[in-house]
Amino acid sequence: MKKKPLFALALIAVLVIAVISLILWLKPDTTSSPLALNAASAAAQQANFPANTTVQNSATDALNNSTANAEDLAASLQGTEVDCALEATAAGQLVLNVGIRRCFEYFLTQLGEKPLAVIDQQIKQHIQQNLPGSAAAQASDLWQRYLKYREAEGNLQNSGANTDPDHLQRVLDQLNRLRQQYFNPAEIDALFGDEMTYNQYTIDRLNILENKSLSAEQKAQQLKQRFSQLPTDLQKNLQDMSKLQDLRALTQEIKQKNGSKAELQQMRQQLVGQAAAERLDQLDQSRANWQNRVQDYLTQRQAILTSNQGESDKQQAITALRERQFDNDAERQRAITYEHFKDDGTNISEVLQ
Numbered sequence: 635m636k637k638k639p640l641f642a643l644a645l646i647a648v649l650v651i652a653v654i655s656l657i658l659w660l661k662p663d664t665t666s667s668p669l670a671l672n673a674a675s676a677a678a679q680q681a682n683f684p685a686n687t688t689v690q691n692s693a694t695d696a697l698n699n700s701t702a703n704a705e706d707l708a709a710s711l712q713g714t715e716v717d718c719a720l721e722a723t724a725a726g727q728l729v730l731n732v733g734i735r736r737c738f739e740y741f742l743t744q745l746g747e748k749p750l751a752v753i754d755q756q757i758k759q760h761i762q763q764n765l766p767g768s769a770a771a772q773a774s775d776l777w778q779r780y781l782k783y784r785e786a787e788g789n790l791q792n793s794g795a796n797t798d799p800d801h802l803q804r805v806l807d808q809l810n811r812l813r814q815q816y817f818n819p820a821e822i823d824a825l826f827g828d829e830m831t832y833n834q835y836t837i838d839r840l841n842i843l844e845n846k847s848l849s850a851e852q853k854a855q856q857l858k859q860r861f862s863q864l865p866t867d868l869q870k871n872l873q874d875m876s877k878l879q880d881l882r883a884l885t886q887e888i889k890q891k892n893g894s895k896a897e898l899q900q901m902r903q904q905l906v907g908q909a910a911a912e913r914l915d916q917l918d919q920s921r922a923n924w925q926n927r928v929q930d931y932l933t934q935r936q937a938i939l940t941s942n943q944g945e946s947d948k949q950q951a952i953t954a955l956r957e958r959q960f961d962n963d964a965e966r967q968r969a970i971t972y973e974h975f976k977d978d979g980t981n982i983s984e985v986l987q
Contacts, residue, residue: 707756708747716740718760722769730824734773738780754781776821783816799840806833828868835864839876843883850884850897854904877906881914925986928972931959932982935973 706712718737721729728734741757748756761773790808810830813822822830842848842856857880861869881902888898902911938951960966976982 708744710747711740711744716760718757718764720761720764720769720773722765726766726768728765728769728772728776730820732824732828734776735780735825738777742784750781776817779816780825783813786812786815797840799837799844802837802840806830806837828865831865831868832872835860835868839880843880850888850893850901851904853887854880854884854901858905880905921986925983927959928969928986929982931955931969932972932976934959936976 707714707716717740719733720737721731721733723729737760738757741753741760744753757777758774761770761777765773787809790805790812796802810822813826817825838860839857842853842860845853848856861872861876864872884901884905885898887893888901899911899915902914906914934955935952938948938955941948943951956966956969960969972982972986
């Protein structure tokens with residue numbers, strides 16, 4: 635009965651080491667399966683919008699003529715700050731930015747708790763209260779078109795499970811064509827620009843990774859070049875995650891085909907630079923040393939377990955071995971975790987990867 639808490643602590647220790655390794659992996663020069671994001675996420679993230687919900691002109695007219703106040707926000711939004719910072723220029727025109735879309739989506743998250751007619755009333759009141767006449771009219775018109783777009787978006791046929799780049803490109807192109815039916819270029823850029831840029835980058839990245847005519851080093855070079863084409867703000871947000879994902883994908887590719895250490899080093903230099911590549915090489919060496927120590931310990935432990943000693947003597951011998959083999963309590967706790975894995979029949983080589 636005493637083994638369970640100890641095992642839990644050991645597992646936590648392993649997780650902590652994994653996090654530390656991840657930090658080392660990402661650490662920049664000045665100081666976590668590869669991404670397969672569906673480019674149809676623009677539609678998928680809003681899948682809770684009813685595909686058959688339509689705001690008819692008659693219903694809209696009735697709401698415009700209504701004198702009743704909109705109901706309070708749904709329970710799920712109670713206590714939240716209204717994410718609806720609508721702006722107007724000094725000339726009284728609506729400022730187009732992604733905040734408009736966030737505003738619309740903030741109110742639309744109530745679907746399922748509030749009828750669409752109530753949400754429509756709420757946002758119209760918010761627009762009238764926060765924008766001057768011309769800007770308010772522009773925002774209200776944009777809101778009505780956004781509702782129609784969301785309904786049409788919900789009717790798009792796409793498979794979220796299909797991550798083939800060609801399929802994703804077709805879905806993204808279809809989505810972009812749909813947006814052109816409801817919004818002008820300036821509105822599309824303001825409402826969806828960053829999302830469209832990121833989705834296209836994701837598809838281009840998958841195309842590079844799946845290009846069998848390229849070596850890992852060439853893929854790293856092209857991935858780095860494609861990343862550099864992103865807007866500066868997006869690069870800042872994605873830099874660490876993108877590097878990690880590309881490193882994992884290309885490292886796995888090289889290992890699967892039994893590539894050389896030189897090939898691995900060249901790929902890393904292309905992707906993250908000389909200094910970071912050297913740190914990753916040092917991390918590889920540390921990991922390999924640790925793996926050898928653990929395997930050696932488990933081999934000697936197994937010899938003790940199969941010896942003719944009594945059970946008490948075996949446990950004392952294993953404890954003494956653990957004390958000699960590992961430098962501190964944290965390492966010994968990790969060793970105990972690997973003991974449990976081995977005793978359960980787990981392939982330790984896979985666990986140590």
